[in-house]
Amino acid sequence: MKNPPNYLVRSVDHALQLAVMLQVEGPFGVGEAARRLGVAPSTAHRLLAMLVYRDFAVRREDHQYAAGPVLSLGGRSQSHTALLRAVAMPHLAALVERVQESANLQILSGDHVRFIGSVECTQALRVGNREGMVFPAHLASGGKVLLADLPQERLDGLYGEDKWADRLDQRPNLTALRRELRNVRERGFAINAGRTESGVTAVGRAVRGPDGRAQAAVSVSMPTSRFSRNRLPELVGALSVTARDIEHEMRASHPG
Structure with a gap:
């Protein structure tokens, strides 16, 4: 009872x-x-x-x-997600200290990306906590790096017309999406410039599992007024360190 x-x-x-x-x-x-x-x-x-x-x-x-x-949302091991979040949160906090911008952890669920961890920076003008929220994967920076790692047939399945019958006006152009994801794979990171939220820019990078496949994404989000291309090396470098540290700790949690 x-x-x-x-x-x-x-x-x-x-x-x-x-x-x-x-x-x-x-x-x-x-x-x-x-x-x-x-x-x-x-x-x-x-x-x-x-x-x-x-x-x-x-x-x-x-x-x-x-x-x-x-x-x-469904079809994902809650125990794995809980472990991933527990491992990642201290590293997200360290990322915020490095770049002084808000940081997030995301996973892919169908054609959406879900924010499972979020740490806000302390600047007066900042992007708020996004934990629990979902956005279309093809628009979000973390979603793009996760989609870029999918096999082609799975990507085609996610964006087939039958899956979008009741929202065809929101379905992305698959040819353009493939081209964008190819660029993401080559660069190793993705940018979302105001596509999910006006006035917000985000940069995302994949967190990979032991098999080398992307299992999550880390991103930093900031007011667009504070973003410039000159910051990209700093942001991508910090994201790379964070992703590497999360990957190492996840592997240590599952030895062998």
């Missing part, structure tokens, strides 16, 4: 209830959410807006809310 904790935060509990409803029951509107939770429509609207912001929900054209990318 599960009893609610003494420190129950009602708004958090309501948000979690809505997330479960979206995942199990399917789309619904603000009125239905308010009725189920026993709250005012304005309160339900604010809760749903936060779920949309964190990608647990999406708002459709008919004003109904449906499960977002986070609730659709």
Whole structure:
């Protein structure tokens, strides 16, 4: 039997209830959410807006809310992800110290990239915590380095027309994407210049497993006003050190 904790935060509990409803029951509107939770429509609207912001929900054209990318993610070992995050977080903090910009750890889930670790820098103008959020992989810097490492047939499968039937207007041009990913492979890093968030630029690099395949990505994110091509050698060098240190520690966690 599960009893609610003494420190129950009602708004958090309501948000979690809505997330479960979206995942199990399917789309619904603000009125239905308010009725189920026993709250005012304005309160339900604010809760749903936060779920949309964190990608647990999406708002459709008919004003109904449906499960977002986070609730659709799956097929990955949670124990491996937890270990990866635990190993990486101190290295992300060290990366932030080196470059004085926010740092992130990402994994690939289908055609999205999920932020599983995030450390903010201390500058007044900075990119905030992205942990738990998801973005289209072909737009994010970490997503690009992960896609660039996929076998061609898997990449084609992810971006086939049948997978994008209900969002063809968002489907990338596969020829252009292949060309961009080829450049990413040759350079060893990827840049996202405002493609996921206006005014934000990010640089990403792969973290590789014992088999040499990319298992995650590390990235640094900064206000575009603070980015310049002259910073690339510094940023890519720092990312390379961070990726190497994470890789070494992950191998030590799985000897042999």
